[in-house]
Amino acid sequence: MRYVGIDVGGTNLKAGLVDEEGRILEVERIPLVFRGPEQFAETVADLAVTVARKGGVAPESLEWVGMGLPGAVDGGDIRFITNIPMENVPLEKLFRQHLDRPLYLGNDADCAAVGEYFSGVGKGTKDFAVVTLGTGVGCGLILGGRLQGGPASSEAGHIVICHGGEPCNCGRRGCWERYASATALIGFTKKAMEAHPESALHEVAAANGGVEGRTAFLAAESGDEAALEVCRTYVEYLACGLNSLINVLRPEMVALGGGVAAAPEHLLLDPVRELVAKESFSSHGGRVTRVERAALGNDAGIIGAALLGKAL
Amino acid sequence: MRYVGIDVGGTNLKAGLVDEEGRILEVERIPLVFRGPEQFAETVADLAVTVARKGGVAPESLEWVGMGLPGAVDGGDIRFITNIPMENVPLEKLFRQHLDRPLYLGNDADCAAVGEYFSGVGKGTKDFAVVTLGTGVGCGLILGGRLQGGPASSEAGHIVICHGGEPCNCGRRGCWERYASATALIGFTKKAMEAHPESALHEVAAANGGVEGRTAFLAAESGDEAALEVCRTYVEYLACGLNSLINVLRPEMVALGGGVAAAPEHLLLDPVRELVAKESFSSHGGRVTRVERAALGNDAGIIGAALLGKAL
Numbered sequence: 001m002r003y004v005g006i007d008v009g010g011t012n013l014k015a016g017l018v019d020e021e022g023r024i025l026e027v028e029r030i031p032l033v034f035r036g037p038e039q040f041a042e043t044v045a046d047l048a049v050t051v052a053r054k055g056g057v058a059p060e061s062l063e064w065v066g067m068g069l070p071g072a073v074d075g076g077d078i079r080f081i082t083n084i085p086m087e088n089v090p091l092e093k094l095f096r097q098h099l100d101r102p103l104y105l106g107n108d109a110d111c112a113a114v115g116e117y118f119s120g121v122g123k124g125t126k127d128f129a130v131v132t133l134g135t136g137v138g139c140g141l142i143l144g145g146r147l148q149g150g151p152a153s154s155e156a157g158h159i160v161i162c163h164g165g166e167p168c169n170c171g172r173r174g175c176w177e178r179y180a181s182a183t184a185l186i187g188f189t190k191k192a193m194e195a196h197p198e199s200a201l202h203e204v205a206a207a208n209g210g211v212e213g214r215t216a217f218l219a220a221e222s223g224d225e226a227a228l229e230v231c232r233t234y235v236e237y238l239a240c241g242l243n244s245l246i247n248v249l250r251p252e253m254v255a256l257g258g259g260v261a262a263a264p265e266h267l268l269l270d271p272v273r274e275l276v277a278k279e280s281f282s283s284h285g286g287r288v289t290r291v292e293r294a295a296l297g298n299d300a301g302i303i304g305a306a307l308l309g310k311a312l
Numbered sequence: 313m314r315y316v317g318i319d320v321g322g323t324n325l326k327a328g329l330v331d332e333e334g335r336i337l338e339v340e341r342i343p344l345v346f347r348g349p350e351q352f353a354e355t356v357a358d359l360a361v362t363v364a365r366k367g368g369v370a371p372e373s374l375e376w377v378g379m380g381l382p383g384a385v386d387g388g389d390i391r392f393i394t395n396i397p398m399e400n401v402p403l404e405k406l407f408r409q410h411l412d413r414p415l416y417l418g419n420d421a422d423c424a425a426v427g428e429y430f431s432g433v434g435k436g437t438k439d440f441a442v443v444t445l446g447t448g449v450g451c452g453l454i455l456g457g458r459l460q461g462g463p464a465s466s467e468a469g470h471i472v473i474c475h476g477g478e479p480c481n482c483g484r485r486g487c488w489e490r491y492a493s494a495t496a497l498i499g500f501t502k503k504a505m506e507a508h509p510e511s512a513l514h515e516v517a518a519a520n521g522g523v524e525g526r527t528a529f530l531a532a533e534s535g536d537e538a539a540l541e542v543c544r545t546y547v548e549y550l551a552c553g554l555n556s557l558i559n560v561l562r563p564e565m566v567a568l569g570g571g572v573a574a575a576p577e578h579l580l581l582d583p584v585r586e587l588v589a590k591e592s593f594s595s596h597g598g599r600v601t602r603v604e605r606a607a608l609g610n611d612a613g614i615i616g617a618a619l620l621g622k623a624l
Contacts, residue, residue: 127464141560141561144458148455151599152561154560155560155593158593159559160553161475163486165475241472244472245560247468248451248468248557249460249464249466287463
């Protein structure tokens, strides 16, 4: 069986022809140019046809096409999408006018969860979460082998960890993503640089053309105390929300994805695991939640979108 | 089909014979006297036999027996139980030596969720949560029609809403149940009474033999400003954790149970609903989470235990 997964990014549409094991057989990429929902549906259908044919697969014989996007979906409808002016668009209906195969839609974090569950680090679990650490904090949940997706998609980045804390775009104050996203980490790093002009953070930032999510971790590797303190603060907030998520759902595994998750294990995953062992209920009932790094990297979007139909 | 549900309380064992609609046909209650796991299993089996026969049902023809308890379970095993010295006891195995029917175990909040889902306010939903407001904050989750139970039982009372806040028995600081349980509400009430000797809280407390969870709501009904302020504070914290739970899972409905949930609707449920409409993501994706009062009251334990097998 063959599937096409399409990853809607900020500037590109990436499509992959994927087999049932989640292996990418062919890839096709085109720039994202938006000229209305109908044209978008046609472009997506054309892209699916192109990548299927490239891999020697007749488009009509595709099991389905899946699409991951930064936004909210409901069945084959797009509710909204952050980087394209589409709201409440019946995309599957428009798509089928060009390619009469099912079109499954999922948000980015849901696709990451599906990809990791079927072909990444989450294989073999039943209750599994992916938490993506990027501009915000995203979350995809697989519960009992099914995606908690569509209109029930998780927004775990918007659990409040600091009542009355930092204002969040969502309207709440003190949301987890205000403290545990890459954006938050960059903020902590900049503050530490102001307070510590002697810190190695300055050299690392200068060498890499500015402050990034990895700046503190890179400087901490050289033993810089201000950088180590930034890492500890970040880990503390990350683990705070993570333990809350774990206590709500008691999953077998949480995988961390997004750029920040690439940080050295002894500075990120190990201290997070210690805090999970210490603070979550997962230790009480005989089931300890494992914390791992997501395995699929940049391919997660395509693979997860392609396999969406398996988890619905 | 007939089921027996057994509710393990602090001082009593209550058993009910229950039909497939969740109606209680007969009840039997005995004092809880603990003399070891084997005797406990025998007592429970005897109780199930007694209540079945009382309703004219042959014990061997029971579909199953379910039991709800304050603690953690894993399949037919008790991991721990807060008021009885039993740990890691294979209760179903011991029980079957006396009555050879399946014994399903669930914790209290899980049973409340199952009961409300099949025969209370949660009927007709697919993703549903019960939050119980008592000594602590309990939570039972039904996701896609299945109980998130056993070793994956929710401990949503232990999501942190105030990073670095009040210490909790679980080892964390700032847990939701430190701010939204009946215990917390009583604490807020006592503080307000100290600060406001003129408040009607004093008379209400005196008339009812002490400060209770309902004290602030009773005094607020008469327009007492200190009492109204306690209610507002409590509602604010309750809604804070509720919105986090809702954002993680985006359920169709959350039902509030436990003594506090009996408070007047305009002082508790209505303002909570306003904060959910304002702060949760449930409004974004076209699916607004309803907040209702649990319907089964004291019978939830028996009914939920009896119907446990339907949700596993």
